[in-house]
Structures are given as C-alpha cells and as structure tokens.
Amino acid sequence: MSDSVTDCSDCTEPRTALSAAEVEALVRGICFKTGPPRTVGVEVEWLIHELRLPQLPVTPERLEAAYAALRAVPLNSALTVEPGGQLELSSLPAPSLTECIGTVAADLDAVRATLAGHGLGLVGVGHDPWHAPRRYLHEPRYDAMEACLDRMGPAGRAMMCTSASVQVCLDAGFEEPGPLGHGRRWWLAHQLGPVLVAAFANSPLAGREPTGWVSTRQLLWMEIGAGRAGAPPLDADPREAWARHVLDAPVMCIRQDDRAWDIPDDMTFRDWTRSATPRPPTREDLDYHLTTLFPPIRPRGHLELRMIDAQPGDDGWIVPLAVTTALFDDPEAAETAYRAVKPLAERALGLPAPHNPLWLDAARTGLGDPELHDVAVQCFTAALDALPRLGAAAEVTDAVAAYLERYVRQGRCPADDLLDRLHGKDLRS
Numbered sequence: 001m002s003d004s005v006t007d008c009s010d011c012t013e014p015r016t017a018l019s020a021a022e023v024e025a026l027v028r029g030i031c032f033k034t035g036p037p038r039t040v041g042v043e044v045e046w047l048i049h050e051l052r053l054p055q056l057p058v059t060p061e062r063l064e065a066a067y068a069a070l071r072a073v074p075l076n077s078a079l080t081v082e083p084g085g086q087l088e089l090s091s092l093p094a095p096s097l098t099e100c101i102g103t104v105a106a107d108l109d110a111v112r113a114t115l116a117g118h119g120l121g122l123v124g125v126g127h128d129p130w131h132a133p134r135r136y137l138h139e140p141r142y143d144a145m146e147a148c149l150d151r152m153g154p155a156g157r158a159m160m161c162t163s164a165s166v167q168v169c170l171d172a173g174f175e176e177p178g179p180l181g182h183g184r185r186w187w188l189a190h191q192l193g194p195v196l197v198a199a200f201a202n203s204p205l206a207g208r209e210p211t212g213w214v215s216t217r218q219l220l221w222m223e224i225g226a227g228r229a230g231a232p233p234l235d236a237d238p239r240e241a242w243a244r245h246v247l248d249a250p251v252m253c254i255r256q257d258d259r260a261w262d263i264p265d266d267m268t269f270r271d272w273t274r275s276a277t278p279r280p281p282t283r284e285d286l287d288y289h290l291t292t293l294f295p296p297i298r299p300r301g302h303l304e305l306r307m308i309d310a311q312p313g314d315d316g317w318i319v320p321l322a323v324t325t326a327l328f329d330d331p332e333a334a335e336t337a338y339r340a341v342k343p344l345a346e347r348a349l350g351l352p353a354p355h356n357p358l359w360l361d362a363a364r365t366g367l368g369d370p371e372l373h374d375v376a377v378q379c380f381t382a383a384l385d386a387l388p389r390l391g392a393a394a395e396v397t398d399a400v401a402a403y404l405e406r407y408v409r410q411g412r413c414p415a416d417d418l419l420d421r422l423h424g425k426d427l428r429s
Contacts, residue, residue: 198369
C-alpha cells in the first residue's frame with residue numbers, strides 16, 4: 001500500500017477521451033507502486049444473521065435499521081455494504097501487523113455490540129449455507145453488474161449476494177529483484193493463492209447441501225469467467241501483463257447520468273477506445289472499469305489477495321491475515337514459501353489463475369490434496385517462525401500455532417467442520 005492505497009475509482013481527472021496507449025500508460029502507473037513493504041491492511045466481509053436462529057433470513061427493513069445504527073458508530077475502518085447486505089470493514093494501511101489487528105478487532109467489537117442490540121450477529125463463512133441470493137442494494141452499479149453477470153449463469157448473483165471473504169492487502173514490494181521484489185511477490189501471490197484457498201476453505205454448502213467443493217465461493221469466482229475474474233499470464237512483466245489484461249477485459253457497463261447504464265455485448269476496453277461508441281471512454285471510465293475486474297490478486301497500487309474464504313469465530317480472520325503477511329513481508333519466510341510453492345507451478349499448466357488445474361484442485365479438495373497439504377505445512381511453519389520477527393503478539397502466534405495443529409497438519413480446513421456438523425444435522429453453530 002505505502003502511500004498509494006486510494007481506490008482508482010476516487011480519481012478525478014478531466015473528462016477527456018483515452019486512447020489504448022494512454023490507458024496502458026495510466027494502468028502501468030496506477031496499479032504497482034513499488035517501495036519497501038511497510039504497511040498491511042485487511043478487508044473482512046461477513047454475512048449478517050439472526051442471533052436467535054441463523055437459518056431465518058434477515059428482512060431488508062431490519063438490515064436497513066441495523067446499518068443506520070452502525071453508520072453512527074465511530075470506526076477507524078471503512079464500513080461498506082455488499083449487494084446482498086453483507087457487511088465489510090476495510091482497514092486503513094497499518095504500519096504493522098499488530099496495529100492492523102488491534103484496530104480492526106476494536107471496530108468489530110463495536111459493530112457486534114450494535115448489531116446485538118438489533119438481534120443480529122456476524123457469521124464468518126465463505127458462502128451462505130442456507131439462503132438463496134437476494135439483493136439488498138438496488139443501485140445502478142449493481143443493477144448493471146447483475147445483468148452483466150447473469151449472461152454467464154447464476155454464479156454472479158451468488159458471488160454478489162451470498163459470499164464473504166478475508167482479503168489481505170500488502171505493499172507491491174521493491175522495484176528490484178529479490179524475495180521482497182514486486183516481480184517475485186506478484187508471482188508468489190499467484191502460486192501461494194491455491195495453498196491459501198485450500199487451507200482456509202470454508203464454504204462447502206449451498207441450500208444446506210454439500211456442493212462437492214470445500215470452497216464453493218472460489219468455484220463461483222471461476223464460473224463468472226476469466227475475463228472478469230481471471231488473472232493475466234505470469235510470463236511477462238507484471239505491469240505489462242496487467243495493463244494488457246485491463247485493455248482486453250470486457251466492459252461491464254457504460255455509466256449514464258440520465259438513464260439506465262448501457263451493458264455492452266462482448267466489448268473490451270480496447271474495443272471501446274477504438275470505436276468511441278456510444279461515447280469515447282474517459283479516465284473516469286477507466287477508473288471504474290478497474291473496479292469491475294475481480295482477479296484473485298488485484299493490483300491497486302498495493303496487492304489485494306482476494307482468494308480466502310471468510311473464517312469462523314470472532315477472531316478467525318486474524319490467522320489468514322497473519323500467515324499471509326508473514327509469508328510476504330519476512331524475507332526468510334518469503335524465500336521458504338517461494339521454494340515450497342515452486343513445484344506446484346507445474347500443475348497450473350501455464351494457465352492463468354484461477355482457471356487452471358491447481359486452483360481447481362484447491363477449491364475442490366482443499367488440503368485433502370497431498371501436495372497442497374505438504375506445501376501448506378511448510379508455509380504455515382515458516383509463517384509461525386517469522387511472526388515474532390514481525391513483532392506479532394503472543395495471542396497471534398498462539399492462534400496460528402493452534403490452526404496449524406488443528407487443521408493444516410491434519411489435512412483439514414474449516415469446511416470439514418461444517419460438513420461434520422451437517423452430518424450431525426446441526427448447522428446452527
């Protein structure tokens with residue numbers, strides 16, 4: 001993140017038409033801000049449920065009242081609402097893992113207390129095990145997103161309305177090569193990603209039934225298509241590859257001030273710069289286009305790792321945040337992770353994430369995959385060793401150690417707990 005954590009959608013450049021060459025230059029400058037890895041952030045999404053009986057849907061009226069109360073609560077993190085009514089807290093970039101955890105934990109305490117006053121609570125799961133997708137927010141952006149994603153099938157609505165995640169945000173890294181260089185970190189994120197998917201999978205159910213995948217949430221992202229939710233190839237410079245990917249990605253919608261937004265039929269941003277139809281694209285359109293791309297690792301000046309399911313328990317989100325930060329920001333752990341995941345790259349068959357066999361196996365079988373299990377043990381052990389060097393509190397290292405023993409060494413993930421409870425006919429906990 002460093003000094004550039006502003007969402008591209010906040011940019012306010014003059015409304016002048018852009019050429020493809022200008023788009024490429026802008027994207028190369030916007031999306032990778034290099035320098036020493038100094039800051040860390042996290043975005044935690046949650047489903048909101050009835051405290052008395054989680055299986056009951058929360059009415060829009062009750063959600064509206066709860067969010068009105070939450071907006072009056074002073075928080076250090078940004079509070080936003082997802083299309084299905086999910087709650088998201090996004091931290092500011094913190095100078096240390098400890099500060100990031102402390103700030104978000106305090107904000108979550110305040111959020112939970114306010115929701116409890118409305119008979120509501122937060123549940124950490126990657127995909128709603130009970131309810132079908134139902135949109136809470138009705139705004140032009142989400143109307144257009146739903147209409148666009150519906151062309152690919154039902155996965156888009158489920159992704160919008162019934163999924164939740166833990167997203168870890170890390171600085172892009174040094175310009176120079178090495179364990180903390182931005183090229184290495186970009187590559188590592190895409191190869192470590194399936195290990196994180198497998199180790200933290202927590203979404204095996206839909207409609208109260210097993211889907212056959214330990215991370216149904218990751219399956220949904222794959223099903224909405226490579227152009228919208230895929231990564232660029234890793235055989236080129238990260239800036240060059242991402243700029244080309246942005247230009248060749250489909251335009252979700254063309255915003256209009258006075259009518260419903262246009263939804264183009266199979267038009268890339270590159271096509272738009274050439275045709276200038278129905279109007280030429282502007283810098284604001286590019287900024288918006290960048291927010292409609294959902295790869296598993298999204299460069300936004302910093303790197304946003306988006307592949308981790310929401311975790312169970314009040315503090316479950318801390319473990320993926322701590323493990324991921326340690327594996328990227330501690331040089332020794334980063335080198336260990338790099339060597340551990342390198343053999344996995346062959347299973348990707350040179351195909352971009354997440355639409356390759358490695359990512360598919362991670363989402364389907366989790367740590368039941370022997371190679372992913374072995375690599376996860378190596379990476380978690382390296383992260384546990386690194387956390388004291390990053391100044392992590394004893395509670396954090398203890399939580400990671402407990403997760404390593406309870407899940408990773410056993411070849412399990414939180415999805416297995418949900419499936420076990422299903423077999424016991426108890427989904428309330």
